[in-house]
Amino acid sequence: MMIGASISRWTMTYFAAALAWLFVALALMIAGVGYPAADIASADTLVLVHAVCIGWLSLAMCGALFQFVPVLVAKPLFSEKSALPALILLVVGLCALIAGFLSLGGRLPPALWLLPLGAVLLVAGFGLVVVDLGLTAWLRPTGPARFVLAGLASLVATAVFGSVFAFALGGWAGSFGDAVLASGVPLHAIAGLGGWLTLTAMGVSYRLLSMFMLAPDPDDRRTKVTLIAGALAVAVTVIGGALAIDLASGLNVVLSAAAVLGLLCAALYGRDVAAIFRTRKRRQLELNMRMATLSFASLGATAFLGVALVAAGAFSTHLGAFAFLAIFGWLSGLVLAKLYKIVAFLTWLETYGPVMGRAPTPRVQDLVAEGRATKWFAIYYLSVWAGALSLLAAEPFAFQITASAMTVGAVGVVSEIVRIRRLTDVESGLRLPAGAVAPCLLFARN
Secondary structure, X not given: OOOOOOOOOOHHHHHHHHHHHHHHHHHHHHOOOOOOOOOOOOHHHHHHHHHHHHHHHXXXXXXXXXXXXXXXXXXXXXXXXXXXXXXXXXXXXXXXXXXXXXXXXXXXXXXXXXXXXXXXXXXXXXXXXXXXXXXXXXXXXXXXXXXXXXXXXXXXXXXXXXXXXXXXXXXXXXHHHHHHHHHOHXXXXXXXXXXXXXXXXXXXXXXXXXXXXXXXXXXXXXXXXXXXXXXHHHHHHHHXXXXXXXXXXHHHHXXXXXXXXXXXXXXXXHHHHHHHHHOOOOOOOOHHHHHHHHHHHHHHHHHHHHHHHHHXXXXXXXXXXXXXXXXXXXXXXXXXXXXXXXXXXXXXXXXHHHHOOOOOOOOHHHHOOXXXXXXXXXXXXXXXXXXXXXXXXXXXXXXXXXXXXXXXHHHHHHHHHHHHHXXXXXXXXXXXXXXXXXXXXXXXXX
């Protein structure tokens, strides 16, 4: 466990910024901005995709990694000073990038220079993240830390492709940039979603599942095979795709090979997670674990949907539905479920860890109200699945309704997280024992 471990000062700030971007993305979907109301390659869809993938998922992931990478390697963070500058660069860079997309789509006056500016700022922000977390994980690159290193390498590839795209759209990359832009979007997406977000989420989830369910750490040899399959999928995509970028048929072969490896990685990950559940000592599953199982089910459904669409020759037609289920069912669902537990855990450590043994303290579970929170998670997941079906049925209005329902669920979950941070559900007699200090909402005091 982490009793006595240091708490990252800015993790809560990252989480708050990420949740704000989640609500921006949900508002855009409700308003009909981006896919499916617009073409999947339109400027409006680019706004929506980057608000979700950078603003929501990447910021949440970075915040979690600043806290948990030191736990994975049992070493302090390489530098405590880079987290806040990285966050500022990422938020400002994303705002500039989105303003550039809005300019590209005619919603703002022409200012395409914002695209390369946003790319430079984002590269600087993610560069600080990669260096800090990469050097920390490299100190002991075993077990889940290897997944983080692979995820960070994928983040570098994602940022390189994205920067080329931004400069090309801004008119600064010449014929090379145009060639990469024409065929490189799938490589950028797979490196980001499949490498950076998915491999990193897998690695962190191994540790969190074991820690919160009191289960033995997963077998290192088995997880290594899972990592190899996932890392090869990303490597084949990025390296093979870059070499075949001018050959449409060659690129299709590369993506097909990567898809097979990706499916193998997902299957092996499912095997590893099942083993953790089987060997757990905590038999009664907490809410975050029950909800995480719905995320794992969404991952399985995403894989099944992808295979079914390819077999039917309809993958390109329903790419949006596939990506939506992967982003909001698997990744976003898992992040929300884990945030619910992580915030409670870190709040407990920050508030009650210093007075343990010197005063009566509540349990971590006393900070949460699972019965009340369950309905919000249920609304969220049911809405996501309904949204995927509406996209498959090509019903944009139905999708907007499901996005509204997703927002209701997300607002409910976030309200529960805020209540946790404010100790609202802790009995008054135990809320602040002598020597304990109430936590700040947006950052850790220590």
